[in-house]
Amino acid sequence: MKINNIPKFSRGSLSVLAAFLIILTSIFISTDGQCTSSFSDNNKKESLKLPKQVDGGLDYLFETLGNKDTNFDGSKVIGLIKFVDETPATDKIINLPKRDSANGAAMRITVNADIDRILEYTYNPEIPNYAIYPSVIRVSGWYPDSQFYAEKVQPWKYLSDCDSPRIWRGKEFEVNTPDSFGGGYYRYDLNRLMVLMKYEGRNVFMSVSQQADKSSVGMKGLVVDDNQWNYFYSGIPGLTMGGMGWMDTFMYKSMSVNLYIQDKNNPEKTVSYLFKWLKAGWAGLNVVRPKHIFEGSQRFARAFSALMESSTLPKPEVFAERVRELESLSDQDIDNYISEYSKRVEEYASEHPVLSDKFPEVYANGKYADNFTREERIGVLVKEYVKQAMGKHCLVYGKLVENNQ
Numbered sequence: 532m533k534i535n536n537i538p539k540f541s542r543g544s545l546s547v548l549a550a551f552l553i554i555l556t557s558i559f560i561s562t563d564g565q566c567t568s569s570f571s572d573n574n575k576k577e578s579l580k581l582p583k584q585v586d587g588g589l590d591y592l593f594e595t596l597g598n599k600d601t602n603f604d605g606s607k608v609i610g611l612i613k614f615v616d617e618t619p620a621t622d623k624i625i626n627l628p629k630r631d632s633a634n635g636a637a638m639r640i641t642v643n644a645d646i647d648r649i650l651e652y653t654y655n656p657e658i659p660n661y662a663i664y665p666s667v668i669r670v671s672g673w674y675p676d677s678q679f680y681a682e683k684v685q686p687w688k689y690l691s692d693c694d695s696p697r698i699w700r701g702k703e704f705e706v707n708t709p710d711s712f713g714g715g716y717y718r719y720d721l722n723r724l725m726v727l728m729k730y731e732g733r734n735v736f737m738s739v740s741q742q743a744d745k746s747s748v749g750m751k752g753l754v755v756d757d758n759q760w761n762y763f764y765s766g767i768p769g770l771t772m773g774g775m776g777w778m779d780t781f782m783y784k785s786m787s788v789n790l791y792i793q794d795k796n797n798p799e800k801t802v803s804y805l806f807k808w809l810k811a812g813w814a815g816l817n818v819v820r821p822k823h824i825f826e827g828s829q830r831f832a833r834a835f836s837a838l839m840e841s842s843t844l845p846k847p848e849v850f851a852e853r854v855r856e857l858e859s860l861s862d863q864d865i866d867n868y869i870s871e872y873s874k875r876v877e878e879y880a881s882e883h884p885v886l887s888d889k890f891p892e893v894y895a896n897g898k899y900a901d902n903f904t905r906e907e908r909i910g911v912l913v914k915e916y917v918k919q920a921m922g923k924h925c926l927v928y929g930k931l932v933e934n935n936q
Contacts, residue, residue: 581628584610589630589806592739592788595698596724605696605728608737612730615639615790615804624825627806633784635808636821638828644839646734646793646801650687652839654725654738656680657851660705662913665760666834667827669706669716670910677701679725686727686736696728702743708762709752711826714771716764717782719746733793746782746811753885757830759924760914763876763886765893766902771885783817784810843920857912865908868927872911873899875926 581589588611595601620639627635642649652663656679661668673680679701689697706718720743728735751771753763765771770778786808794800805828812818838844845853876899880886886894893899900908915927 582610582614585614586628588612589788592724592726592737593741593786596700596722596739596741599700603696603698603726608726608728609730612735612790612792615802616730616792616795618804624821626821627808630786630808631784631810632817633786633808633810634817634819634821634824635786635806636824636828637804637806638825638832639802639804640832640836641794642801642803642836642839643799644801645799646736646791647687647690649791649801649839650690650736651847652844652850654684654686654736655847655851656683656685658847658854659910659913660703661910662850662854662917663838664831664835665838665914665917666757666830667708669708669762669764670906671703671705672906674702674704677703679723686725689727690734693727693734694729696726698727699725701725709754709764709771711754711757711830712772713749713780714751714753715749715780716752717746717749719782719785720744721785730792731795733795733798735793736791738787738789738791740785740787742782742785749778749780749782751890755879755883755886756924757833760834760918761879761924761926763880763890764907765890767890767893771889778813780811780813782809782811783815784808837921838917841921843922844917845920853916854913857916858909860909860912862905865905865912868912868915869900869903869908870897871928872915872926873897873901876900 588608591604591607592611595603618639620641625637627637629635652658653660656673660671675681677700678684679699682699684699686697686699701723702720703723704718704720707716709716721740722743724737724739726735726737726739728737748768749770751765751767751769753771755761755763768779770780788806790804790806792802792804794802807824807828809819809824810817844850873894874897877894877897880890880894880899900911903911912927915925918925
């Protein structure tokens with residue numbers, strides 16, 4: 532970690548360092564949120580000692596992810612699936628035992644959509660993850676040599692033919708949206724394993740991810756309006772809030788198992804259970820707590836459930852085609868949209884109590900997106916397309932949604 536213009540701590544000022552740690556712990560939130568059990572503010576905790584067969588199933592999934600030569604044995608995860616299937620919903624934070632020095636939490640939701648629909652959007656190589664997870668991912672993508680992307684896998688087409696487990700692998704990158712307290716955002720790589728199989732005649736899909744290396748240094752950002760999926764990106768290293776702007780923070784580890792199973796009482800619903808572990812902070816220290824994972828998860832779940840349950844979201848094939856069209860726009864056409872977008876950002880930023888004070892040099896005179904990469908600019912347009920489809924307030928007024936829903 533790099534700290535500029537900060538004197539070395541003497542023995543007598545170790546208490547100051549301890550105070551910094553306490554403050555940072557209070558402001559740092561999960562940067563890779565996933566499903567939560569409810570959208571309430573109930574932060575009560577309950578400890579969960581995983582049954583042996585559940586812990587063993589998780590171990591087996593991570594071992595399989597790390598060893599490409601492993602043949603998948605579905606019998607080794609039956610105990611894990613049974614646990615998810617029979618665990619009741621809860622709105623409490625469920626603490627998990629640490630895994631590889633990372634703190635963890637587990638959460639459960641039921642989505643009012645069948646597993647076919649979820650897979651067609653969420654695990655579709657033609658639809659970027661950030662379009663389906665707009666509240667927690669800024670941009671993302673599969674590396675071209677990933678099996679899942681190179682083979683253009685469509686897992687939903689195997690739902691009737693997965694009595695023997697089917698597995699796929701891939702590697703992807705993500706940049707998260709700013710966390711809610713510190714305002715940091717990061718770029719990191721994830722190795723992913725996907726498993727499709729049957730349990731008691733019902734479809735089960737498991738997505739296993741593990742961060743490949745330490746993330747890029749955290750950048751200053753801000754959640755402007757989470758309900759409208761509006762976020763601010765400064766491109767400046769550090770944290771925005773909490774008096775810690777000078778700190779270089781990183782995501783060190785991120786591990787997750789997200790298991791989807793057809794609801795046993797209603798095949799039109801899907802149970803999603805997330806096991807999640809994170810290690811993030813500075814100087815190798817982990818300041819992420821289970822409640823931070825929970826709070827980040829709430830952001831994910833609101834947007835994800837809304838999209839999966841929406842009647843206005845374009846059909847997957849239409850969605851994928853529109854993404855391709857936006858990705859093929861000329862630089863000039865993209866600039867025309869982004870210029871309009873930057874003006875809208877300047878309008879609200881100049882009136883925002885934090886942005887107007889901290890970042891006028893970033894957005895003044897319509898230059899907010901001047902340093903955005905083409906990848907980031909396309910990400911803006913794809914998200915604005917999704918926002919228009921969902922009836923959200925948009926920052927690009929040009930029509931991005933076609934009528935062929």
